[in-house]
Amino acid sequence: MDYFSYQDDALFAEDCDVAQLAKVHGTPLYIYSRATLERHWHAFNNAVAEHPHLICYAVKANSNLAVLNVLARLGSGFDIVSGGELSRVLKAGGDPQKVVFSGVGKTIAEMEQALQVGIYCFNVESSAELEQLNDVAGRLGKVAPVSLRINPDVDAGTHPYISTGLKENKFGIAMDEADTVFARAAALPHLHVKGVDCHIGSQLTELKPFLDAMDRMLALIDRLASQGIVIEHFDVGGGLGVTYNGETPPHPDAYAAALLERLGGRPLKLIFEPGRAIAANAGIFVTQVLSLKENSDKRFAIVDGAMNDLIRPSLYSAWQNIIPVQQTDAATYAYDIVGPVCETGDFLGKDRQLAVKAGDLLAVRSSGAYGFVMSSNYNSRPRVAEVMVDGDKDVVVRQRETIEQLWQGEHLLP
Ligand code: LLP
8 A cells, every 4th residue: 555646636645746746846756655665664564563573674675865764763674785775774874783784796895894883694695705704704803693595496486687586596505505504604703693594586476485485494494403503583585576567466464474374483583675565656756748759550658757767667578557647538548658768678668548748747656666776877867856755745855966967977088
C-alpha cells in the first residue's frame, strides 16, 4: 500500500497535488512519500516482531540522504556495498553498529573505513577477501566481525541480470567450499565469525526460492555447529518483490512467518536486507509530454524524462505503470512513451493506453527504488530534482543539477 492516489481526477502524493509539485519544482521530477517509506519499513519490522532481528535497508535501492534519514529515525540498519554508501549512511544519521557491508569487491580503503567506524558485520564473498580483511584488521589492531556469503545455488526465477544465487553467478562462496572457508575464518586471528548470509536475487515474487535457500543455509549452520563454529546471525539478504504489473509477491508477514517456521528453535538473529520492498512504491517519476508524433501506424508521446533518468525499462525491459497526473475522459490511444535520448532503447513504456496531449504530465509508478540512483548525465542531461512529501509539506531533497555542474571537475588542456 502506498500514498499516491487520485483526488477528483488529480494525482496526489500524500496531501500534495502532484501537478502543483511539478509546477513548482519542474520536470522531470522524482517524488517520494515519507509515509509510504515508513509504512513499508514497519511492515517488515513488525513481521519479524518478537524474534531478534535487524532490518538493514539496502542503500543501493535509493540512497538519497533524506530517505536514509527517515529510515535511520525509525532505528533501521543499513546494507551497504561501498565506502560511498557508508559515508551516506553516517551523514544521514545512521548507526554504524547496524551496518552490514555486502559486495563482491571491497577495496582495502573501504575495509579500513568500515573497521574505523565499527560496522556490525562484513559480508565476505571469497577466501581472498577473507585473507585481505584479516590483514587489514590486524594492521589496524582491530578484529573484523564477519559473515560469509554462501551461494546456495537456487534459481530465483527472476530477470537474469538480477538473479544472484546460481552457482554460475559471481556472488558468494560455493556451498561445497563453505565448511572449509568457515574453518579458515574461525582460525584467522583478526576475524570474529558472526554470521552466514545469502542473497539470491531481486524482485522475487514466490516464497519457494527463499525457502529452498533457507533450507540449504540452515543445514550448513547445523553442520558448522557440530564443528564448534557457532553462528550468531543468519542474514537472509533482500529480494522480496513488489507489484509493478499485477504480480502478487508475498506480504512481509507471510515471508517472515515462513522463514521463522523453517528456523525452528534455532536461536539465530535474523537480518533482512530489503531495498525494493521498502522504496519502490514510495516513489514516482513525473515527466511532461513535449509533443505527440505518429510514424507509420505507431503513436509516440515524447516526454522530457529519459533512460538516463530512469533506466529500468531500457535495461531490464521492466514494466512500470504510467498514469496521467490529471485524469480526463478524452479518447485513449496506444502510445510508446519515449524520451529525447538518441537511442531506440530510450523508452519508459510501450503500448500504453493513454489520453494525452502536449504539456500533460505523466507519472511513472514504482520509481522509488533503482530509479534516481541509476541515473546518469548521458546526452549531457542534468540529473533531475528529488522531492519528498510529508503530509501536505514538500521538501527538495536533491536539487536539480545545473548546466555548470555537468562539467564540474572537468578541465581543458593547458
Ligand atoms: N542485498 C544484496 C546483497 C543485494 O545485492 C541486493 C540487491 C539487495 C540486498 C536488495 O535487493 P532488493 O530487496 O532491492 O531486491 N537494479 C535492479 C536491481 C538490482 C538489485 C541488486 N542487488 C533493478 O532495478 O531491478
